Amino acid sequence: MEYCEWTVNPSFEGERLDKYIVQMNDEWSRARVQEWIRAQLASVNGQARKGNHRLKAGDIVSLKVPPAVEPEIHPEPIPLDIRYEDQDVLVVNKPRGMVIHPGAGNYSGTLVHALLAHCRGELSGIGGVARPGIVHRIDKDTSGLLMVAKNDLAHQSLAEQLKDHTIERMYSAFVHGVIPHDHGTVDAPIGRDKKNRQRMAVIHQNSKPAVTHFSVRERFRSATLVECRLETGRTHQIRVHMKYIGHPLIGDPVYGPQKNPYAIEGQALHAQVLGFTHPRTGKRIVLEAEWPEDMEKLYRTLKSKSFV
Incomplete structure (x- = not known):
């Protein structure tokens, strides 16, 4: 279980506890945070409080984040427009309307479901069960090129290139x-x-x-x-x-x-356009996909x- 603690900045004086916690992490939804508060996993100055509790500057907000339960995801034979593939990397031209990975309201038909069927287990495990091979994302209604790592070595290399701003996008x-x-x-x-x-x-x-x-x-x-x-x-x-x-x-x-x-x-x-340095060969690969x-x-x- 992850433990988080924050000291309330004066700019958040009077903010609700649930809204404050949501703003501390982009990945947490308000509904999820409210579940944690009802389970008394959040406290203010060491005392459990309700979500509508108003904070004061200097308050110490603590939160115990329970471990995520990974959903079970099954492969689905969804056609993919593959623009590059080898033993390490796959680049797909994602259509508009396709969601990258499973989440609230999207439990099937995602790119991850399609990748599981196409790659048959040959995907990096760094992203976890819900995001195998996913190095970066584009929005549901944005089309175009997306790179996928087929093993952890490739994933680490591509993630480092993203961090160093050497990926061309x-x-x-x-x-x-x-x-x-x-x-x-x-x-x-x-x-x-x-x-x-x-x-x-x-x-x-x-x-x-x-x-x-x-x-x-x-x-x-x-x-x-x-x-x-x-x-x-x-x-x-x-x-x-x-x-x-x-x-x-x-x-x-x-x-x-x-x-x-x-x-x-x-x-x-x-x-x-998507350009990257191949994780294994060091060769520069630049791909381009026509407009939809x-x-x-x-x-x-x-x-x-x-x-x-």
């Missing part, structure tokens, strides 16, 4: 509005949105550094095609950063306008200038 994105400058860098920390735990936001408390470089590739009447290159890999990073500079992604159901006038389901974001059909159609619509 270029995304194509269509955003609302016309960006006037050709190049830019968004250097703004990202953390959980305090008003909505399902969203991320640019905030300066309980956040992590995030850097996105972008280049304009083409401008349209009311939209822009950009290439985004990640220096860091935070949850929803490109989506949050483009919204932050006033150009949310077209079709984004979370960070974009409420009404989407374009015929695309989900954000117009595609992981187009819905983004090609969006491009033709914007290019024709017939959309009003």
